[in-house]
Amino acid sequence: MSAQVTRLRGREATRERILRAARTLFGEHGYEQVTVRMIAAAADANIALVGRYFGSKAGLFGAVLEGEPTISAVFGGDSEGLPRRLAEYAAERMRHPPDSPILRALERSAQHPEVAEIARERLVGAVLQPLEAQLGGRDAHARARMATAVFLGIGALRRRLGPEEPTPADVDRLTAVFEACLAE
Amino acid sequence: MSAQVTRLRGREATRERILRAARTLFGEHGYEQVTVRMIAAAADANIALVGRYFGSKAGLFGAVLEGEPTISAVFGGDSEGLPRRLAEYAAERMRHPPDSPILRALERSAQHPEVAEIARERLVGAVLQPLEAQLGGRDAHARARMATAVFLGIGALRRRLGPEEPTPADVDRLTAVFEACLAE
DNA sequence: ACGGCTAGTAAACATGCGTATACTCAAGTC
DNA sequence: GACTTGAGTATACGCATGTTTACTAGCCGT
Numbered sequence: 001m002s003a004q005v006t007r008l009r010g011r012e013a014t015r016e017r018i019l020r021a022a023r024t025l026f027g028e029h030g031y032e033q034v035t036v037r038m039i040a041a042a043a044d045a046n047i048a049l050v051g052r053y054f055g056s057k058a059g060l061f062g063a064v065l066e067g068e069p070t071i072s073a074v075f076g077g078d079s080e081g082l083p084r085r086l087a088e089y090a091a092e093r094m095r096h097p098p099d100s101p102i103l104r105a106l107e108r109s110a111q112h113p114e115v116a117e118i119a120r121e122r123l124v125g126a127v128l129q130p131l132e133a134q135l136g137g138r139d140a141h142a143r144a145r146m147a148t149a150v151f152l153g154i155g156a157l158r159r160r161l162g163p164e165e166p167t168p169a170d171v172d173r174l175t176a177v178f179e180a181c182l183a184e
Numbered sequence: 185m186s187a188q189v190t191r192l193r194g195r196e197a198t199r200e201r202i203l204r205a206a207r208t209l210f211g212e213h214g215y216e217q218v219t220v221r222m223i224a225a226a227a228d229a230n231i232a233l234v235g236r237y238f239g240s241k242a243g244l245f246g247a248v249l250e251g252e253p254t255i256s257a258v259f260g261g262d263s264e265g266l267p268r269r270l271a272e273y274a275a276e277r278m279r280h281p282p283d284s285p286i287l288r289a290l291e292r293s294a295q296h297p298e299v300a301e302i303a304r305e306r307l308v309g310a311v312l313q314p315l316e317a318q319l320g321g322r323d324a325h326a327r328a329r330m331a332t333a334v335f336l337g338i339g340a341l342r343r344r345l346g347p348e349e350p351t352p353a354d355v356d357r358l359t360a361v362f363e364a365c366l367a368e
Numbered sequence: 369a370c371g372g373c374t375a376g377t378a379a380a381c382a383t384g385c386g387t388a389t390a391c392t393c394a395a396g397t398c
Numbered sequence: 399g400a401c402t403t404g405a406g407t408a409t410a411c412g413c414a415t416g417t418t419t420a421c422t423a424g425c426c427g428t
Contacts, residue, residue: 010405010406011404011405011406014405014406032216035384035385035386036385036386036387037384037385037386045406046405046406046407046408047386047387047407047408048387048388048389048406048407048408048409049405049406049407050386050387051386051387051388052405052406056386056387057385057386057387112216116344119344120344120345123344123345124345128345139351139353142348142351142353142354142357143357145341145345145348146354146357146358146361148337148341149334149337149338149340149341150333150334150337150361151337152336152337152340152341152344153332153333153334153335153336153337153338153340154333154337156333156336156337156340157329157332157333157336160300160303160304160307160336161304161307161308161312161329164326164329167323167326169323169326170326170330173326173327173330173364173365173367174330176364176367177330177334177361177364177365179364180357180360180361180363180364181357181361183357183360194374194375194376195374195375195376198375198376219414219415219416220415220416220417221414221415221416229376230375230376230377230378231377231378231416231417232376232377232378232417232418232419233375233376233377234416234417235416235417235418236375236376240416240417241415241416241417369428370427370428371426371427371428372425372426372427372428373424373425373426373427374423374424374425374426375422375423375424375425376421376422376423376424377420377421377422377423378419378420378421378422379418379419379420379421380417380418380419380420381416381417381418381419382415382416382417382418383414383415383416383417384413384414384415385412385413385414385415386411386412386413387410387411387412387413388409388410388411388412389408389409389410389411390407390408390409390410391406391407391408391409392405392406392407392408393404393405393406393407394403394404394405394406395402395403395404395405396401396402396403396404397400397401397402397403398399398400398401398402
């Protein structure tokens with residue numbers, strides 16, 4: 001019994017190490033750039049265990065995504081302050097990659113055929129739909145879509161040109177941008 | 185003399201075929217997804233010729249970028265109508281990938297280490313700087329950056345969720361978004 | 369007619385990838 | 399204490415990639 005617990009703990013612990021390493025690496029470098037060997041090395045685990053526990057690299061990526069919470073905290077709250085909250089969140093993303101590895105992984109990685117579908121679903125389920133639901137009103141879909149596009153664009157730009165420290169003016173500008181995105 | 189012309193024409197013609205095929209494929213699928221073999225097949229040329237004429241895959245990609253004109257036409261003109269022109273251009277990009285393969289290639293492809301630098305330079309030189317110069321005024325850099333981010337984001341979203349036919353309301357909204365981006 | 373030049377070719381090379389196999393070895397059961 | 403179980407390991411497999419190496423063939427000037 002206690003023996004089995006030990007065994008399972010070992011198994012679970014390694015699985016967790018792999019998952020954690022994958023989370024970090026995928027978030028940092030994207031799906032393509034990260035190899036299974038890198039993950040295994042970072043997790044201090046054997047390569048074969050990745051396949052054993054997660055089936056495949058894509059399966060591991062999916063497991064990483066599943067383990068992440070949505071960012072609904074940003075959407076919740078009063079609708080009036082929403083553009084400002086989005087702007088502050090976006091400004092944070094000008095500064096550095098999102099804390100949530102899921103978002104980082106989704107920022108990148110959406111290209112690869114193997115994970116494109118899963119990344120798409122996650123973007124819709126975790127960002128687009130909650131935002132659309134929060135918005136309500138006319139053209140909610142198009143408005144949510146536009147705000148999402150701005151998010152993606154800010155991440156894309158930071159990835160290409162490097163981070164930029166947002167000024168207060170930037171936050172104001174971003175607020176105006178999101179207001180324009182979300183206006184009925 | 186005429187013989188040499190013939191020879192050169194043959195060489196130049198195949199080089200051009202390769203370049204054209206690369207332009208199309210890179211634009212359609214991005215740097216990573218396109219293999220040298222695919223390009224060679226599409227150009228009806230031998231694989232080795234790609235290396236011979238362009239040095240490497242990255243070199244070929246660079247050659248594709250060099251051959252493309254900038255999109256300065258959108259930036260030129262009166263500053264007042266700029267947001268509208270940008271919005272119409274962006275709306276076009278909601279509908280389908282840009283006609284200019286350079287932009288398509290830059291939308292994607294920016295991830296790969298080999299071409300990240302060249303893609304970055306192109307984004308700055310062909311989009312960000314012209315726009316910034318056209319803008320003038322305070323915070324021109326930050327404003328141009330934000331508009332560029334919106335562009336990138338719209339492309340990123342289309343790539344993930346598929347094209348969307350923009351409504352007139354979308355164009356209006358986009359105009360407002362760009363006005364917010366570019367406002368001093 | 370011939371000899372050299374060169375565009376074009378076919379095939380291999382080296383590498384890195386994700387994945388699968390066969391094994392080791394410690395822990396648990398009886 | 400032999401036997402079983404299963405986590406962990408080392409290694410190889412198959413494949414696709416970018417790149418390079420000889421080689422072929424046709425056109426040129428002489």
